[in-house]
Amino acid sequence: MATHTLTIELDPQLQELFRRYEAHTRITAQLYVGELLAKTRPTLQAVVEALDEAAGDSEALAQLFGRKMASLMQQQAEPAGA
Numbered sequence: 001m002a003t004h005t006l007t008i009e010l011d012p013q014l015q016e017l018f019r020r021y022e023a024h025t026r027i028t029a030q031l032y033v034g035e036l037l038a039k040t041r042p043t044l045q046a047v048v049e050a051l052d053e054a055a056g057d058s059e060a061l062a063q064l065f066g067r068k069m070a071s072l073m074q075q076q077a078e079p080a081g082a
Helices: 012-025 029-054 058-077
Strands: none
Touching: 012 029, 029 058
């Protein structure tokens, strides 16, 4: 699978927070952001799929998003192999 690079500009205060965080935890800003994105991927997936299906209907979008999030959360809650 191909990977892509995303460059994010951080303001000086955020850079300093990440510098201090890494000093305490040895977790880099790159790893922190990568983990954050991995954890929020189900939300992004649900939004994109709902947008795909809603065809501009904002009421349908809200309903689709809610159903998709519920489905993704249920899948995550199910024990592996069940």
